[in-house]
Amino acid sequence: MRVAVVAEQGEGGWLAEMPANGPGHGVFVRCDDLAEAVAERERSGDIRWVWPDTREVYPCLLRAGVRVARCHDVALVEGLLLSREGRGSDLASLAGAWARMRGTAAPPAVAAAAVTATGQQSLFDPPDPLFPDPRAALTALVSVHADQVRRIAADEHPQRFGLLAAAESAGALAAAEMAFHGLPWREDIHDAILTGLLGPRPVPGLRPARLAALAEAIREAFGGRAVNPDSPAQLLRALAADGVRLPSTRSHVLRGADHPAVPLLLDYKELARLHAAHGWSWLEEWVTAGRFRPEYVVGGVVSGRWATHGGGALQIPRVLRRAVVADPGWVLVVADAAQLEPRVLAALAGDRALAAAAGTGDLYESLASAFGGDRAKAKLALLSAMYGGAGGDAGQLLAVLRRRFPLAAGYVEAAARAGEEGRVVRSRLGRTCPPPSQAWRGITAQADDPESGDDRAGRWLRARGRFTRNFVVQASAADWALVLIAELRRRLADGEHGPQLVFFQHDEVIVHCPLEAADGLAQVVAEVAQEAGRLVFGPTAVRFPVTTSLVACYADAA
DNA sequence: AATGTTGGCGCG
DNA sequence: AAAGCGCGCCAACATT
Numbered sequence: 001m002r003v004a005v006v007a008e009q010g011e012g013g014w015l016a017e018m019p020a021n022g023p024g025h026g027v028f029v030r031c032d033d034l035a036e037a038v039a040e041r042e043r044s045g046d047i048r049w050v051w052p053d054t055r056e057v058y059p060c061l062l063r064a065g066v067r068v069a070r071c072h073d074v075a076l077v078e079g080l081l082l083s084r085e086g087r088g089s090d091l092a093s094l095a096g097a098w099a100r101m102r103g104t105a106a107p108p109a110v111a112a113a114a115v116t117a118t119g120q121q122s123l124f125d126p127p128d129p130l131f132p133d134p135r136a137a138l139t140a141l142v143s144v145h146a147d148q149v150r151r152i153a154a155d156e157h158p159q160r161f162g163l164l165a166a167a168e169s170a171g172a173l174a175a176a177e178m179a180f181h182g183l184p185w186r187e188d189i190h191d192a193i194l195t196g197l198l199g200p201r202p203v204p205g206l207r208p209a210r211l212a213a214l215a216e217a218i219r220e221a222f223g224g225r226a227v228n229p230d231s232p233a234q235l236l237r238a239l240a241a242d243g244v245r246l247p248s249t250r251s252h253v254l255r256g257a258d259h260p261a262v263p264l265l266l267d268y269k270e271l272a273r274l275h276a277a278h279g280w281s282w283l284e285e286w287v288t289a290g291r292f293r294p295e296y297v298v299g300g301v302v303s304g305r306w307a308t309h310g311g312g313a314l315q316i317p318r319v320l321r322r323a324v325v326a327d328p329g330w331v332l333v334v335a336d337a338a339q340l341e342p343r344v345l346a347a348l349a350g351d352r353a354l355a356a357a358a359g360t361g362d363l364y365e366s367l368a369s370a371f372g373g374d375r376a377k378a379k380l381a382l383l384s385a386m387y388g389g390a391g392g393d394a395g396q397l398l399a400v401l402r403r404r405f406p407l408a409a410g411y412v413e414a415a416a417r418a419g420e421e422g423r424v425v426r427s428r429l430g431r432t433c434p435p436p437s438q439a440w441r442g443i444t445a446q447a448d449d450p451e452s453g454d455d456r457a458g459r460w461l462r463a464r465g466r467f468t469r470n471f472v473v474q475a476s477a478a479d480w481a482l483v484l485i486a487e488l489r490r491r492l493a494d495g496e497h498g499p500q501l502v503f504f505q506h507d508e509v510i511v512h513c514p515l516e517a518a519d520g521l522a523q524v525v526a527e528v529a530q531e532a533g534r535l536v537f538g539p540t541a542v543r544f545p546v547t548t549s550l551v552a553c554y555a556d557a558a
Numbered sequence: 559a560a561t562g563t564t565g566g567c568g569c570g
Numbered sequence: 571a572a573a574g575c576g577c578g579c580c581a582a583c584a585t586t
Binding site: 380506 | 571
Binding site for chain 1: 564565566567568569570
């Protein structure tokens with residue numbers, strides 16, 4: 001049973017029952033307290049809630065203490081469908097889909113941005129301004145949903161695409177719940193780390209003591225010349241004045257240079273970045289009451305990986321993981337998929353030799369024999385195949401890979417070819433990469449003139465080849481991870497006092513869990529990982545091992 | 559003064 | 571040792 005939901009301004013809303021697989025709907029029912037109505041229905045049975053946008057509705061439900069098992073997020077599903085149909089995602093909203101169905105003008109992109117801009121929202125945001133009243137929005141919702149169900153069924157692999165739509169929607173639920181629970185974050189520990197590395201917190205605008213001292217030492221190393229170490233241009237000029245000419249001030253470039261300022265600069269850059277990106281201002285802005293609450297953007301990356309908006313949740317520096325500590329009586333269950341992308345490639349390509357290697361704990365180790373017993377070479381060969389690398393030994397190793405694992409090599413090379421030819425490629429579950437831009441078509445349309453030595457068209461061609469080559473693997477890995485999150489969420493007991501998903505980063509998940517409920521959770525994660533493999537890839541010899549640690553502190557995870 | 563771009567680096 | 575893919579965010583710098 002599916003139930004369409006539209007929230008009113010205030011606490012009320014409208015509901016309509018719908019069949020899962022076709023058009024039509026029951027009577028429109030108004031309720032004064034939408035959260036209560038949803039909770040009651042949720043208890044009564046197996047419902048998939050159909051709503052315009054999880055980000056607008058679900059946080060309000062969570063605040064009211066209501067958790068739902070399943071939903072169909074019309075905005076996210078529309079995004080998946082539009083990219084499959086080769087269209088931009090600017091119509092990926094209920095209003096946009098409704099306008100497209102009726103052939104009317106596209107609405108301005110609004111709702112979601114408005115929520116983040118103000119940072120606050122009323123209990124329920126008004127439905128999209130395109131709709132004069134909630135009944136009109138509900139009418140649109142029911143129609144757009146039926147249209148989406150039809151388009152999913154029309155996919156070349158409707159089962160897989162249906163799973164993708166369900167998993168993307170479940171991801172939206174998980175993301176909202178993670179933001180609601182928050183990642184446990186000890187402000188005192190964070191502050192102690194900063195103070196230990198940088199010195200006491202300075203008045204805003206000034207450098208902390210340690211950075212100030214380094215800046216002064218750098219000035220002296222340049223013979224007293226005033227240099228702002230934050231300015232790459234000034235650094236390059238100062239180095240050149242001392243006879244050291246560098247193409248950039250990147251760390252690895254600096255490391256190879258011979259100048260007394262180099263070690264100081266390397267220290268300065270590392271600490272300055274910590275201060276700027278995750279210093280005291282970050283702590284003040286993003287951590288409240290012992291919780292870091294990033295704003296996840298489900299499907300925010302073309303490959304289906306999540307992005308975040310604000311807080312940089314997917315770039316938490318390793319040194320700060322010390323500050324992520326479970327509450328007293330609770331534990332962090334940190335689960336990390338091992339060597340996910342090469343395993344995904346093995347499953348995608350149906351390469352039996354590679355799948356056999358991926359049926360073990362350490363994929364690279366079991367591949368080593370094919371590369372003269374050298375694990376590092378096996379790893380480099382796989383990474384080069386997936387990323388399109390060609391430097392160093394990569395060419396030779398790729399030749400070995402091609403000979404020993406022709407299906408796997410052929411899979412990524414076909415994807416690269418498709419990209420270079422301007423075609424699109426899809427993940428295992430059917431997420432579609434964007435088509436090339438007009439600029440790309442223009443530049444690659446005319447072949448390079450070999451006389452001029454200008455290789456612009458070739459470079460753009462190869463760049464898109466690398467993108468599509470990587471897309472099929474990265475996006476299919478994201479399919480797997482999304483299904484994992486959806487399955488894991490389903491298996492965890494809900495509620496305030498049970499295990500809570502609190503963090504998700506591409507191939508890694510953290511569950512904050514009461515000690516007494518942690519027993520067997522590692523086993524659950526392992527089972528869910530295999531289940532995700534089966535759901536996404538069907539029967540396969542490939543294993544998806546997960547390294548799971550039960551720790552008080554994130555920094556102590558394996 | 560406000561907005562956009564670049565260089566650099568954090569994470570997977 | 572770095573590179574090949576995907577991101578977000580900062581300060582500096584460029585442009586309006």
